[in-house]
Amino acid sequence: MKRNLLLTPGPTQIPPRICAALGKPIIHHRTPEFQSNIKEAIEGLQYVFQTKNDVYMLASSGTGAMEAAVANLVGPGDKALTVQGGKFGERWTELCKAYQAEAEVISIEWGTAVKAEQIKKALEENKDVKAVFVTLNETSTGVVTDIKAIAEVVQKTDAVLVVDAISGLGVVDLKMDDWGVDIVVSGSQKGFMLPPGLSFIAVNEKAYKLVETCNNPRYYFDLRKAKKAFQKSDTAFTPAIGIIIALNEALKMFKEDGLENLFKHYERLAQGTRAAAKALKLELLASEDCQSNALTSIKMPESVDGVKLVKLMRDTYGITIAGGQADLKGKIIRIAHMGCVDEYDILAGISCLEKVLKELGYDFPIGAGVAAAQKIFNQ
DSSP, X not given: OOOOEEOSSSSOOOOHHHHHXXXXXXXXXXXXXXXXHHHHHHHXXXXXXXXXSEEEEESSOHHHHHHHHHHTTOOTTOEEEEEESSHHHHHHHHHHHHTTOEEEEEEXXXXXXXXXXXXXXXXXXXXXXXXXXXXXXXTTTTEEOOHHHXXXXXXXXXXXXXXXXXXXXXXXXXXXXXXXXXXXXXXXXXXXXXXXXXXXXXXXXXXXXXXXXXXXXXXXXXXXXXXXXXXXXXXXXXXXXXXXXXXXXXXXXXXXHOHHHHHHXXXXXXXXXXXXXXXXXXXXXXXXXXXXXXXXXXXXXXXXXXXXXXXXXXXXXXXXXXXXXXXXXXXXXXXXXXXXXXXXXXXXXXXXXXXXXXXXXXOOOTTHHHHHHXXXXXX
């Protein structure tokens, strides 16, 4: 029987205990029983978001939470600051344009991270910016952003800082309250080890004041409705009942392991994956100073078609990794080390990568990648 190992940056592997929780009988959402599930989920989410602020749950993918952030903060004629260094940074710009906000765009080379100094300069030149939209973990490139440094800059202005942490939350450190981040959005199918269909948005007092004064028409994504329901341990609209019940199991796992231990675990998996790539004489896309611990983006040799490699690994050997997007299609592969993944999963993925690289004619010492990763894991 062919295995089905996901080493993709979403959806990620779902551990057995969460699968069991997903299989529980459905209950009605307007009941004290489900309200107790919501209370438990909010308390657990606040632990992972590292915040005491409100956290709202939406029945949507992570992009729904991104749209909610934009729809509740900026509208026609309002100025926003966005950073484009990958597909998901571009999404912030596209959302702002959809709501007719004026997006001031900082464009950076794919594989690099925006610097706090660039944000500072842009805000000094555009003092009427209402919101700064950035990405914690740019999944299309394997880059992590220094959110702490950016928050220090934005805090000194009237603008609010909004962070897309959909693929990074619970995998790389993000201290919402300590760092002064105003809004954080995330989703269920990444570090939370759940199916797609549930998104989260945490909002502090500074950001909520802007929510109240925003003139945008909104309905489903109206955070004023979300807050009113939140105060009653409820949701404004029908929630993703089964996923929220399973979310509580995932949140128990976060607490059992401890966030700091999880961050160290993913860092170790990332180090092993990067060491393997280098041992195979492959280059990494992300610059050394901003490589993410959530996934590793690896450049393919000119002789190897990345699209074919991904297809062979998935369809022939049952190990799914991600390919490149946009101009990087066929030129890179992306191996995720987030969620329910351990060193043995990474070693299996690297071993399969070696096998397929050989099949596609790439020359290297067989076993070099596995050995390099093992060396890291055995330290």
